[in-house]
Amino acid sequence: MSFPAPKPEGPQIPQHLLQTVDCLQGPVRAVRYNVDGNYFLTCGADKSLKLWSASKGTLLKTYSGHGYEVLDADSSFDNSQICSCSADKTVILWDVASGQVTRKLRGHAGKVNCVQFNEDGTVMLSGSIDGTVRCWDVRSRRNEPIQILDEARDGVSSLKAAQYELLTGSVDGRVRRYDLRMGQLHVDFISSPITCVCFSADGQCTLSSSLDSTLRLMDKSSGEMLGEYKGHTMKGYKLDCCLSSKDTHVLSCSEDGHVYCWDLVEGSLSLKLPVGKAVVQSLSFHPSECRLLTAMEGRVQLWANEPETEET
Template structure:
């Protein structure tokens, strides 16, 4: 006679929430943390005007990049890992050589501090968004330091940018998500009616996840604009904080001003797990592409690596 089957395993039990490493070195708040596309190393952006390179698998520092005159707010790594771009209060885009630690180029064109940067579909193009209410695109191959395209549809600060294929996504304090099809010259707007501080594509590219300043994350159908789900329980009312999706899109990751990290089920929007991560706001989150760990950046000056 066959033995009775045991209870089904709880998928939430495998979500990273156990501290593996604490990465320290920044003097002041860490405003963001970004993984390279392969998930082999990460960059942290600090209020101390530095960008730091780490091996999150071993919990060790590799290199510090100094050159910003103001806080570093965001970074993006090229797919071949040879270069990365960083932005912040300088109004400039810094392009760095990873190995030498030298600035290869500075792009100028924003009229105010820059909040976000991402590589587009090709490593040759960078996309940035800033306090001047614009998204700008830059050609890394060109000797020109001027933007190759400017997108001006926003009515307030652009806080976040993402890119997928021929599409650029921006989120703004004006409460909108705006997508620009740069190939067809078309623009699409979703009005969430609450300031947006972070936005990402789902893994399948069909939906958009946005973190809003009314303590709500929202999942929107990209094509129809339909609100599919709202995720609540965290506190997010005054600090720029990130959001993420775990690989496979089964779980949403949100940050909280009380120092906690939250996981919700994507479809049901039910809270799956939360845990204390920092003393003070969690400014940034980044999920390893294979789900091996979660990275968090905190106002307490630390980056932490969370495993299962």
């Protein structure tokens, strides 16, 4: 006589609040895990960028050099450098250990909304309200971009780099995917201003959020719509979306104080995470663990799939 095998446990999603960090830098515009999830960055309206320990929530270093609020940041693959962008139209490259400005790059004609390193940390990419993406050589001392992508007809709100590809979202309602190896451009017309774009972990799909309160999952090669996710509110703010580290769930910030989490395949709402009473501005999913960072006003909250157990 045999017993039936236990039903496999479904994918876990972060829903237990582990810690709240008061960042003391005005409204937090963006929160970003580093490449291995040991640290995270917060971008503040007080013109500062801060580096925090992800396990303890303690402040490790403050970087000051922008002339206006910091809007986005990214850390290099070896955690030696940080790049940040600001409403002051500049992109800054920082040395993590010393906290010093390595280079301050100018060239955008308006505020810079998004910034990211490529995978090997040799190039910085920045997207601006001026409708361009500029590519900066990190290794050289030249202060001019090595390439300018100017296909967008309105401001570039979000960008993500993966291997030889670059994904951008624009206020003109288009998601553009550049194949830098083949020199090709693929465009998906969404018809509503794009607020955030990202690749799936397996690199086969793209996710975009827009101001019609809809997230769209697209097959990267065919452009086929694989899923739409609705229920949240995104009508007037540039808010983040992302996929979980194992591509099981789609997550989005919302103007109603929640983070919404949908099952990627079924499209059903799995969790409506109550973060607070204000707009949830930014989020970042841990690169390997089931942990989530959310930013609201001047604080960041760390969420996990299980409550934290006290050490004995």
